[in-house]
Amino acid sequence: MDLEFTEEQKRVREGAIAFARADLQPDVLRQEPSHAFPFGLWRKCAAFGVQGLPMPKEYGGRGMDALSTVIAMEALGYGCADQGLLFSIHAQLWSVQTPICKFGTPAQKEKYLPKLCDGTWIGAHCMSEPASGSDSFHLSTSAVRKDDRYILNGSKEFVTNGPVADLLLVFATVDPTKGIWGLIAFLVETTTRGVVRGAKDDKLGLNTAQMGSVTFEDCEIPTECVLGREGQGSAIFNHSMAWERSCILASTVGAMQRQLEQSTQYAKERRQFGKPIGSFQLVASRLVDMKVRLETARLLLYQTASGLAKGDLSTMTAAIAKLYISECAVQSSLDAIQIHGARGVSKAFGIEGDLRDAMAGRIYSGTSEIQRLIIARGMGLPADC
Numbered sequence: 001m002d003l004e005f006t007e008e009q010k011r012v013r014e015g016a017i018a019f020a021r022a023d024l025q026p027d028v029l030r031q032e033p034s035h036a037f038p039f040g041l042w043r044k045c046a047a048f049g050v051q052g053l054p055m056p057k058e059y060g061g062r063g064m065d066a067l068s069t070v071i072a073m074e075a076l077g078y079g080c081a082d083q084g085l086l087f088s089i090h091a092q093l094w095s096v097q098t099p100i101c102k103f104g105t106p107a108q109k110e111k112y113l114p115k116l117c118d119g120t121w122i123g124a125h126c127m128s129e130p131a132s133g134s135d136s137f138h139l140s141t142s143a144v145r146k147d148d149r150y151i152l153n154g155s156k157e158f159v160t161n162g163p164v165a166d167l168l169l170v171f172a173t174v175d176p177t178k179g180i181w182g183l184i185a186f187l188v189e190t191t192t193r194g195v196v197r198g199a200k201d202d203k204l205g206l207n208t209a210q211m212g213s214v215t216f217e218d219c220e221i222p223t224e225c226v227l228g229r230e231g232q233g234s235a236i237f238n239h240s241m242a243w244e245r246s247c248i249l250a251s252t253v254g255a256m257q258r259q260l261e262q263s264t265q266y267a268k269e270r271r272q273f274g275k276p277i278g279s280f281q282l283v284a285s286r287l288v289d290m291k292v293r294l295e296t297a298r299l300l301l302y303q304t305a306s307g308l309a310k311g312d313l314s315t316m317t318a319a320i321a322k323l324y325i326s327e328c329a330v331q332s333s334l335d336a337i338q339i340h341g342a343r344g345v346s347k348a349f350g351i352e353g354d355l356r357d358a359m360a361g362r363i364y365s366g367t368s369e370i371q372r373l374i375i376a377r378g379m380g381l382p383a384d385c
Ligand SMILES: Cc1cc2nc3c(=O)[nH]c(=O)nc-3n(C[C@H](O)[C@H](O)[C@H](O)COP(=O)(O)OP(=O)(O)OC[C@H]3O[C@@H](n4cnc5c(N)ncnc54)[C@H](O)[C@@H]3O)c2cc1C
Pocket: 091, 124, 125, 126, 127, 128, 132, 133, 134, 135, 157, 158, 159, 160, 161, 206, 211, 360, 363, 364, 365, 366, 367, 368, 369, 370, 373, 385
């Protein structure tokens, strides 16, 4: 595998870092205390082409392959301290735009992709329900066919972008007795009668990303809003998750690079017992472990994205990347706090925020336990669920 960046990829990386530092960083930090959704920054990102990175040019995208896209998203994560905005973009990119690209009709692509790429609209993916989390296909949200429409009823929770979304990709069942073969996906505009967006949840980290519930009360959804076809819901979800798990932690890898640079610098400057703390082997060893995690996480990210760029969409590879990078980010964030001592814990220094952002990585897109189950199954081990 050749991981030498092309000249274009180097330009993409440098351009994204410069953009994030100049246009995202100061505004995000101002936005941070209110945790409001940064609509202005969303549009700035769209104008820079972020929401269109891997989307076809004919729909307003930049037509990049998966590897170049994760290089850009990593660079944004390195340049921009708050990961919430980037997480919101990832959620739309991988679990709304990518499935529309793959399963949408020409009319659906024409109608929605340009608006999602240019930042006019915000998309959200509605799968999780009060009784269906890890057991994601055990849905209660029902879709009952009535002539040329479906009547949608049910409740979704923990939907990223839910409180601010214009377009929802909603999963439901036409018949629970059919199991995964009864699953169906719809593209639902939030102006549809009966769609109720809940208030944003207050959560640990990823602060500017808005998360909330969405309920559907007798929503009439025309058949042309079905994504794919009846019975294809699980395939659409699995396809989205393979992309999402492969790519969603790209910005986290960028954040790990920034965190390591900060921590190394601090260990060189902070003196105790008459010496820089970095001269103590116990501290240096923590920094070395952070470095090893960063390099291996990045290699796995690039390897997975490079496979995607060649058309290799592997559920197991995606699960390995998701599991490994998210766990590395949590451990390195703990190490960064430890190296900074009380300054690591104090909110005034901005070190602890990386841990708050990293924690959710072990939960969203399937928990670490679920990734382990997928990997075990891929290894041919008997799965217990
Ligand atoms: C920041 C964030 C953003 C999210 N965004 C979205 C979104 O946009 N759209 C959406 O639909 N959902 C979203 N989610 C929800 C997410 O997909 C679920 O939280 C996740 O799938 C886990 O479900 P749960 O929280 O109900 O946990 P549960 O499934 O109830 O699991 C609880 C615990 O039990 C463990 N567990 C469950 N089953 C097993 C098993 N078989 N073996 C071993 N351990 C098991 C889990 O690993 C976990 O530790 C988001 C979540 C977060 C944190």
